[in-house]
Amino acid sequence: MEISLAHYLALAAILFGIGMFGVLTRRNAVGILMSIELMFNAVNINLVAFNRFVTPADFTGQIFSIFVIVVAAAEATVGLAIVLLIYRNFRDIFVDNINLMKW
Amino acid sequence: MDSAIVPYLFYLFSFVIVVSGLLVVTMKDIFHCALFLILCLFSVAGIYVLLGADFIAAVQVLLYVGAIAVLMIFAIMLTAKVSGIGIKQQNEQVPIAIVTTVAFVAIALYGLGKTIWNIKIDAVIPDNTTMAIGKLLMTTYVVPFEIVSVVLLAALIGAIVIARRN
Amino acid sequence: MREFSWIIPLLPLLSFLVILLFTRENRKLSSAISIGAITIGFIYAIGLLIRQLGDNSEFEMRFAWAVFPTMSLEVGILIDSLTTMMLVVVTTVSMLVQIYSLGYMHGDPRFSRYFAYLSLFTFSMLGLVLANNFFLVFIFWELVGLTSYLLIGFWFEKKSASDAGKKAFITTRIGDMGFIVGILLLSIYAGTLNYKEVFAQAAGGVIPTAALSLAGVFIFCGAVGKSAQFPLHVWLPDAMEGPTPVSALIHAATMVAAGVYLVARSMAIYANAPTAGMVVATIGIITAVLAASIALVQNDIKRILAYSTVSQLGYMIMALGLGSFTAGTLHLLTHAFFKALLFLCAGSVIHAVHTQDIQFMGGLRGKMKITFWAMFIASLSIAGIPPLSGFWSKDEIVTSTMGHPVFMVLTLLVAFMTAFYMFRLIFLTFFGTPRDQHAYDHAHESPRTMTMPLQILMVLSICAGWVAIPWLKEGYSMFVYFHEPEAAQPHYLIMLVSSVVALSGIGLAYLVYYKRSISADALATKFKPLYTTLYNKWYFDEIYDRVLIKPVLALTSGLWTFDNGVIDWVVNFFGKFTVWVSDVKQWFDVHIVDGAVNGLGYTVWSFGALIRQVQTGRVQLYGFFIVFGIVVMLLIKVV
Numbered sequence: 001m002e003i004s005l006a007h008y009l010a011l012a013a014i015l016f017g018i019g020m021f022g023v024l025t026r027r028n029a030v031g032i033l034m035s036i037e038l039m040f041n042a043v044n045i046n047l048v049a050f051n052r053f054v055t056p057a058d059f060t061g062q063i064f065s066i067f068v069i070v071v072a073a074a075e076a077t078v079g080l081a082i083v084l085l086i087y088r089n090f091r092d093i094f095v096d097n098i099n100l101m102k103w
Numbered sequence: 104m105d106s107a108i109v110p111y112l113f114y115l116f117s118f119v120i121v122v123s124g125l126l127v128v129t130m131k132d133i134f135h136c137a138l139f140l141i142l143c144l145f146s147v148a149g150i151y152v153l154l155g156a157d158f159i160a161a162v163q164v165l166l167y168v169g170a171i172a173v174l175m176i177f178a179i180m181l182t183a184k185v186s187g188i189g190i191k192q193q194n195e196q197v198p199i200a201i202v203t204t205v206a207f208v209a210i211a212l213y214g215l216g217k218t219i220w221n222i223k224i225d226a227v228i229p230d231n232t233t234m235a236i237g238k239l240l241m242t243t244y245v246v247p248f249e250i251v252s253v254v255l256l257a258a259l260i261g262a263i264v265i266a267r268r269n
Numbered sequence: 270m271r272e273f274s275w276i277i278p279l280l281p282l283l284s285f286l287v288i289l290l291f292t293r294e295n296r297k298l299s300s301a302i303s304i305g306a307i308t309i310g311f312i313y314a315i316g317l318l319i320r321q322l323g324d325n326s327e328f329e330m331r332f333a334w335a336v337f338p339t340m341s342l343e344v345g346i347l348i349d350s351l352t353t354m355m356l357v358v359v360t361t362v363s364m365l366v367q368i369y370s371l372g373y374m375h376g377d378p379r380f381s382r383y384f385a386y387l388s389l390f391t392f393s394m395l396g397l398v399l400a401n402n403f404f405l406v407f408i409f410w411e412l413v414g415l416t417s418y419l420l421i422g423f424w425f426e427k428k429s430a431s432d433a434g435k436k437a438f439i440t441t442r443i444g445d446m447g448f449i450v451g452i453l454l455l456s457i458y459a460g461t462l463n464y465k466e467v468f469a470q471a472a473g474g475v476i477p478t479a480a481l482s483l484a485g486v487f488i489f490c491g492a493v494g495k496s497a498q499f500p501l502h503v504w505l506p507d508a509m510e511g512p513t514p515v516s517a518l519i520h521a522a523t524m525v526a527a528g529v530y531l532v533a534r535s536m537a538i539y540a541n542a543p544t545a546g547m548v549v550a551t552i553g554i555i556t557a558v559l560a561a562s563i564a565l566v567q568n569d570i571k572r573i574l575a576y577s578t579v580s581q582l583g584y585m586i587m588a589l590g591l592g593s594f595t596a597g598t599l600h601l602l603t604h605a606f607f608k609a610l611l612f613l614c615a616g617s618v619i620h621a622v623h624t625q626d627i628q629f630m631g632g633l634r635g636k637m638k639i640t641f642w643a644m645f646i647a648s649l650s651i652a653g654i655p656p657l658s659g660f661w662s663k664d665e666i667v668t669s670t671m672g673h674p675v676f677m678v679l680t681l682l683v684a685f686m687t688a689f690y691m692f693r694l695i696f697l698t699f700f701g702t703p704r705d706q707h708a709y710d711h712a713h714e715s716p717r718t719m720t721m722p723l724q725i726l727m728v729l730s731i732c733a734g735w736v737a738i739p740w741l742k743e744g745y746s747m748f749v750y751f752h753e754p755e756a757a758q759p760h761y762l763i764m765l766v767s768s769v770v771a772l773s774g775i776g777l778a779y780l781v782y783y784k785r786s787i788s789a790d791a792l793a794t795k796f797k798p799l800y801t802t803l804y805n806k807w808y809f810d811e812i813y814d815r816v817l818i819k820p821v822l823a824l825t826s827g828l829w830t831f832d833n834g835v836i837d838w839v840v841n842f843f844g845k846f847t848v849w850v851s852d853v854k855q856w857f858d859v860h861i862v863d864g865a866v867n868g869l870g871y872t873v874w875s876f877g878a879l880i881r882q883v884q885t886g887r888v889q890l891y892g893f894f895i896v897f898g899i900v901v902m903l904l905i906k907v908v
Contacts, residue, residue: 003113005220008154010212011117015124017208022128024200024893030178031133032889034140037171038124041147044159052154053222056229059236062159063244066236069166070251074258076171080178081262087182099886196893203897210903 008049016042027094029083033076040072112153119146133179141172155228158236270320271328271348277313277356278395280306284388288381299381303388304367310395311360314353321353325748329401329465340456347401347464350749351598355398355530358605359523361729363391365722366518369613372718373514373620383423387518390416394523398530403452403462403488406531410448410491413524414441420519421511433507440504444494451487454480468537478542485538485545488531489552496528496582499556503809505579509571513616516571521578521608529585529601536594536751550590554679557583559807561686565693566793566804569625570615573694577651578608580683584666587676593669594751595737600662603734607650607659610726614644617719618698621712622705629705630698636712641699643723648695650730652688653771655764658734665737667763681770688774696782 015038022035044065051061087093123143130136144167151160229235240248284306288299331345367387374383393412400406415438422434452462458476459467470476476484492498497505508520519525532539532549539546557580564576581604589597617640618633619625634641650659663684670676703709714720737745739759747754781789793800802808883890 003110003153005222006215007113008150009215011120011150013208013211013215014121017204017211018121018124018128020207020896021200021204024204024889024896025197026128028133030175030182031128031136033178034136034175035128037140037167037175038127038143041144041167044163045147045150048151048154048156048159052156052228053220056223056227059232059239062156062232062236063239065156065159066162066240067247067251069162071254073166073171074255076174077258077262078265080174081266083178084181084266093182095889096887102884102886196889199897200893203893203900206900207896207903210900210907214903214907 005049005053008045008053012042012045012049015039015045027096029086029093029095030080032095033079033083036079037072037076040068044068109153112149116146116149116153119143120150134176137172137176137179140175141168144168144172156232158233270316271346272330274313274317274348274356274399275346277310277360278392278399280310281388281391281395285385285392288385288388293381293385296380300367300371300384303384304364304371306388307360307364307367307391310391311357311364314356314360317348318353318357321348321350322748325350327465331401331463340460340462342404343402343463344405345401345463346399348399351530351533352398354598354602354749355526356395358526358602359391359394359398362518362522362605362609363387363394365725366514366609366613369517369616369719369722370512370514372716373616374512379423383420383512386416386419386423387515390420390519390524394527397527401464403455403464403467406534407445407448407452410445410495410527410531413527414438414445414495417441417508417519417524420515421508423511423515427510429507430510433504433510437504437508440501441494444490444492444501447487447490447493451484451490454484454487458484464534468535471537471541474541481538482542482545485535485542486548488535488538489545489549492528492531492586493552494528495531496525496586497556497579498528498552498583498586499559500809502556502560502579503806503813506572506575506806509569509575513571513612513619516575517609517612517616520575521612522605525578525582526585526601526605529582529589529597532586532589533594533598533601533751536589539590540592540751546590546592548590550587550673550676553583553585553587553590554676554683555583556580557587557683558679559583561683561690562803563806564690565686566800568628570618570627570630570694570698571612571625573627573690574608574611574615577611577687577691580687581608581651584663584680584683587680588666588669591669591673591676593665595746595749595755596662596665596669598749599665599734599737599745603650603658603662603730606726606733607647607730610643610647610723610730611651613719613723613726614640614647617715617723618644620715620719622709623711624705627694627697631701631703631705632699632709633703633712634699636709637699637714639714639720639723643727644699645695646727647730648691650734651691652775653684653767654775655768656735657731659730660768661734661737664760664764664767667767668760671760671763681766684767684770685774688771689778692775692778693782696778700783 019035019038019040019042022038023032026032026035047061047065047068051059051065055061083093086098090098092098120143123139123146126139127136127143130139144163148160148163148168151157151163281303284303287302292298292302326349328348329345331343333341334344335342367384370383370387374380377383390413393409393416397406397409397413400409418434418438421437422431425431425434455467455476456462458480459470461467461470471481494501505520505525509516511520539549560576560580560583564573564580567573567576581600585597585600585604588600617637618630621633621637621640622630624630646657650657653660653663655661667677667680667684670680736748781792805811883894
């Protein structure tokens with residue numbers, strides 16, 4: 001069967017869902033960050049797929065996905081720095097227990 | 104690409120992505136999760152290749168796998184003392200999260216199916232995407248390019264400041 | 270001159286007001302004002318008498334005071350021979366009593382008030398005498414009763430005095446109720462209350478006889494009360510608690526005579542309603558006999574005189590009831606003088622020996638010459654010894670009973686008893702050996718202010734009755750008459766019989782109390798039951814107390830308890846109810862109002878407590894909410 005846009009989009013959706021599930025359920029802070037990376041990847045797949053099927057001559061989608069990757073890197077950096085800081089202060093990276101904002 | 108094996112490759116890569124993704128989000132040992140993340144990212148790079156975005160695939164491998172995943176592993180190792188056997192890796196939101204996620208994905212797939220995509224049938228996939236992307240980055244998208252570098256700089260400084268030992 | 274005769278009562282009224290308002294502290298001035306007022310009145314009254322003697326015509330002055338469709342109430346003066354005679358009597362005795370009081374009441378703390386009251390009384394009595402209609406006479410009637418109450422209870426610190434004042438007022442009030450009924454009857458049947466008009470109608474037969482009789486009887490009720498006739502005589506002996514000059518003035522000469530005056534004035538009614546007249550006469554003679562019998566055994570000097578007054582008033586009433594205007598009014602005149610004299614002498618004696626019990630007196634003749642002679646003369650007069658004034662009036666009374674044998678016998682019996690008890694008094698007080706040596710030693714004659722009135726009254730007691738000597742061509746009966754003047758006739762047999770009766774009474778008293786040939790104690794023990802009954806005044810007070818007073822008091826007490834209980838219960842109930850209501854409200858306030866407020870607060874708090882659980886502080890929960898929201902939105906969009 002011809003692999004069309006829909007297939008790629010479906011894949012991206014599923015990957016996005018998996019990543020979302022991970023964000024909502026993982027207790028380890030690093031785990032959450034990894035799940036977020038999955039979501040980013042899903043988005044990227046989407047962008048590139050659209051670029052390939054809808055505007056093949058134009059590379060806007062791919063450039064966009066480059067930027068997404070770069071920003072994801074920056075975000076992972078800062079996020080992991082924060083995780084390290086939390087680890088240092090609380091001796092604990094299970095986000096369940098980090099509830100200073102509790103009522 | 105030879106269009107005959109595309110579907111097989113696609114399904115292969117998709118399978119790996121989905122399975123490793125699931126494993127990433129459900130594994131008990133966080134280190135194993137990181138490893139499966141790497142596998143997943145590689146597979147995504149493979150998908151990019153199937154889509155004819157070779158530069159993006161390369162960038163993916165370089166950045167995601169080479170930098171971010173390694174960063175993750177560093178972080179895991181620096182916070183390793185916490186993880187141990189018997190500690191739950193997933194919180195109590197699992198059931199509702201499953202429900203919601205499934206719902207979300209279902210709706211998305213449903214929407215996907217119903218939409219009529221504006222697909223260009225005979226599309227010419229350029230061979231060398233790298234040069235084209237490079238040109239575009241320097242001309243049309245130079246401003247976002249510069250800004251992104253500033254963002255990277257900020258992230259760099261920020262990370263250093265945050266994680267600094269006083 | 271007659272137009273201004275309203276000055277006569279007005280001056281004492283002014284005296285009363287002035288003394289009470291301005292001159293209470295100044296005793297001399299107060300008494301001077303009072304005596305001055307009455308003296309002027311006396312002179313004016315004498316003037317009126319002289320004028321009336323010259324021209325015996327009626328004079329009337331009328332003012333319509335309140336005019337109603339059926340009748341009008343008026344104020345006015347009526348002056349005729351009866352009025353002038355009464356005016357002279359009242360002013361003379363009042364004046365002499367007031368002069369006497371200067372000495373008797375000397376040193377009393379309420380000296381000025383005494384004279385003020387006396388002036389008020391004089392005003393009321395003079396007004397009563399001058400009035401020309403029943404309404405006005407009733408007003409003054411009540412005023413006289415009021416002043417009598419004030420004066421009887423003058424020494425109100427003594428419970429017996431204040432009780433006596435109350436007794437007098439209440440007893441006369443009962444009589445006054447009848448009086449009012451009589452007045453109302455007259456106003457209904459005659460349509461007017463003016464004397465002349467009513468009497469004209471009575472004589473003319475306009476008023477039906479039955480109504481006239483009834484009216485007469487009821488009006489007589491007033492006289493029964495005021496003149497202390499049976500059965501309302503019980504207040505007069507107790508009224509002796511008042512100062513002796515008061516007894517002399519009010520309860521001998523003037524106020525008690527008001528009843529007699531009223532009956533005399535209303536003679537037209539009694540003449541034209543013989544039944545009423547007979548009722549009057551019967552009551553009169555019963556009173557006379559009753560009172561005289563009690564006086565026989567009393568030991569208080571004033572009580573003896575009080576019962577004597579009641580008895581003599583009975584004489585007057587009886588005479589009027591039997592139709593003899595002359596006899597009744599003449600006796601009123603003479604009695605006023607000698608009874609006032611008797612009382613003033615008694616006052617003098619009491620002043621000297623400081624006791625009122627004749628059992629402790631004796632032999633005072635030597636120590637109080639003027640008093641003794643005055644009292645002796647007065648007693649002779651009351652006993653009816655010729656030629657003193659009492660003889661002539663007593664004779665007239667006996668004459669009036671001609672044709673009524675029962676009345677005549679009883680009258681003569683009373684005459685005997687009167688002579689007896691009066692001389693018992695004289696012998697026990699002034700003769701014999703003193704029974705209380707201490708009192709005897711301190712006895713002395715009274716000061717001049719007290720003895721001077723005695724002397725004047727002594728003269729009057731002798732000659733006041735001479736105006737009615739039957740051999741006179743223009744005697745009393747030609748001046749004061751009812752219907753038409755009649756010439757007096759001498760009745761020799763009656764004169765003889767009454768003199769004999771009087772002398773035998775004196776003789777018996779002489780034997781028992783002076784010579785001691787008959788022992789009083791032996792008599793007392795022999796007739797013990799009779800003696801005890803008489804001594805206890807025929808138990809009238811006790812009977813009234815048991816039959817009337819105690820039940821009424823019990824009833825009032827019962828009603829009071831009921832009233833108190835009911836009202837108290839109601840008030841308490843309201844109190845408790847209010848407390849209960851406030852309790853309810855408090856409960857309401859605490860539980861419901863506060864509950865609502867607290868409940869609101871609690872509700873908000875619990876809502877908050879419920880809702881803030883969203884703020885787990887765990888970001889993943891927030892993330893879940895975001896995703897959930899997106900899913901819901903998508904669902905809505907897509908489905």
